[in-house]
Amino acid sequence: MLSVFMTDPLGRKRSMIFVNIPLALGWLMIYQGDFYWKILTGCAFLGLGIGLMEAPIITYLGEICEPSTRDVLLTFTNISGTMGTFTIYFLNTLMPWRSVALFCLSVPMITAVAVCFIPETPQWLLSKNQTAEAEKSLRWLRGWVSNQVVAQEFHYLQQHIDRSKSCSTCIEKDLKCTHALPTLAEKFGELKRKRTLKPFFIIMSMFFIAQFSGMNSMRPFLVQIFKAYENPFPPDRTTAIMSFLEIFATLTFTCLVHLIGKRPFYLVMSFGIFISTAVLSLYGFILLPMGYISFERTHQSFHVENTMLPYIPLVCLFLWSFFSYCGFLAMPWMLLSEIFPFKSRGIASGVAAALNYMLGFITRKTYYNLEMTLSLPGASLFYCVICGCGFILMFLILPETENHTLEDIELHFSDDSKKITDRTIIKSNDVIPLNEVGCSVEETGSVQETEKAIENSLKNDSESGNSVSDTIRQQKPKIH
Known part of the structure; x- marks a missing residue:
């Protein structure tokens, strides 16, 4: 539960650095465990660190990965856990348990230093209005590429974050939200x-x-x-x-x-x-x-x-x-x-x-x-x-x-017309691209303007125009 109060305010990267502190303290107390209470306290610190690490690590991986590689990279968390358990069992057969604890103490220290060299997620940076840093982070994550390579993806991220930061009233009216950022109580809401x-x-x-x-x-x-x-x-x-x-x-x-x-x-x-x-x-x-x-x-x-x-x-x-x-x-x-x-x-x-x-x-x-x-x-x-x-x-x-x-997954669960048993998630590319009908998001600026532009561009072809418009309305979820 404590990870809730640091993952969003501190950011994913700082949270992943912070969780190494209780892990290091836990292994240090176990290494110095000449009394029973020290070993129990060390185990408590380890439990605290494990509990704190889950949310920032999983959230970080989910936000930095592309859809095609997200599954494979997320499975490495499971591989790391399994290999870590096996390594501890194996080392315990080769050396005293205090030496094993000392070896484990080095892991969070090395991890904390290593995390300092990776960027924060673009989504979190955009949510804090750090646009330049977010674009730099995305370029780093996609292989130190140029601005042009990530321009389209970055544009989609900006739209998604802007919508996520908006209140429900502004989302329903498709207006730019100027209200204050939600408080912690509103986030729990x-x-x-x-x-x-x-x-x-x-x-x-x-x-x-x-x-x-x-x-x-x-x-x-x-x-x-x-x-x-x-x-x-x-x-x-x-x-x-x-x-x-x-x-x-x-x-x-x-x-x-x-x-x-x-x-x-x-x-x-x-x-x-x-x-x-x-x-x-x-x-x-x-x-x-x-x-x-x-x-x-x-x-x-x-x-x-x-x-x-x-x-x-x-x-x-x-x-x-x-x-x-x-x-x-x-x-x-x-x-x-x-x-x-x-x-x-x-x-x-x-x-x-x-x-x-x-x-x-x-x-x-x-x-x-x-x-x-x-x-x-x-x-x-x-x-x-x-x-x-x-x-x-x-x-x-x-x-x-x-x-x-x-974004596709979030829109699926935001659609109030869908029940929990509606399992099919519609891809965004299943909707006819706007450039195929002579308009773009930049030109229209909102969903209503987009529909109007499409209908005007296809007014000479009533059948095709109704089909496209109906398709777009079907793809637009009811936000609840």
């Missing part, structure tokens, strides 16, 4: 508008399904869960193999998401988790003793005559992990940077990230009680039901944002 509530519901539904899909909940207890299923391999080695599999899953997601698209990719992974958990639950209810749990088992271990049967839960858990890390857990973070309108993007992203961490705390904290109440196969069945219901819900409401600009 944006969360109650439909154009924010619709994507917020989609994101929070995905976060809920991701947290209660089971893998995050079971991860701290994987070793004992492998033991409970009488895994044919040593549990520690099996857990390490699963970590390698997660890295492979993340790389697979990075390579394929741009080719397949977010919506079909997410639905396939969701259905894969549903099948994996269903088979694992069926195996448990058929072969495991009644009320079988992995915590402090006092009953006799079960035994199966067929030595191949223990491979079934092993494969199911591996597939469960693969499908989870192959985009299922990362997809809501990718959409977090895309589907919120610019005016509420920083606040909405921070609130959604905070609620996600609350859900993560709940699902991890309650796993013990869940398994003790429902048994080990019962817990798998619980996650199976959640994934099945989540698959149906996402099939109905999840839009495809692949190859769509942030």
